[in-house]
Amino acid sequence: MRERHTPSARTPTAKDVERELARARSARRLLPWAVLTAAGGGALAVAAGGGARGAVALAAVGLVFALFVWTTSIARCPACGARLRQTRRPGSRGVAGPAEVLRIESCARCRARFE
Numbered sequence: 001m002r003e004r005h006t007p008s009a010r011t012p013t014a015k016d017v018e019r020e021l022a023r024a025r026s027a028r029r030l031l032p033w034a035v036l037t038a039a040g041g042g043a044l045a046v047a048a049g050g051g052a053r054g055a056v057a058l059a060a061v062g063l064v065f066a067l068f069v070w071t072t073s074i075a076r077c078p079a080c081g082a083r084l085r086q087t088r089r090p091g092s093r094g095v096a097g098p099a100e101v102l103r104i105e106s107c108a109r110c111r112a113r114f115e
């Protein structure tokens, strides 16, 4: 038996968080298009003579999609699902390098450390 004992829940690793951030980032890139599609759908309905009701219906569908994209664009803690907040740490050692990249080291809610 090793000294290190595993907690009841799987501890999220930095890789898990990185994957989550990458997923959120790509969803965020998609968000303007989703909103544009919603607006464009509404405009198209007006142009096609669908009237205000048709425009609202089409825009609503697009907005639901945009909302869905928006929720997926939020990076969440792999352990508890809380929203992860990126904190930019000033280079304490005055070294600007790849270490300056935004990193999330721990969850603000469940205090899980991602290492």
Ligand SMILES: [Zn+2]
Pocket (backbone or CB within 6 Å): 077, 078, 079, 080, 081, 082, 107, 108, 109, 110, 111, 112
């Ligand atoms: Zn958490």
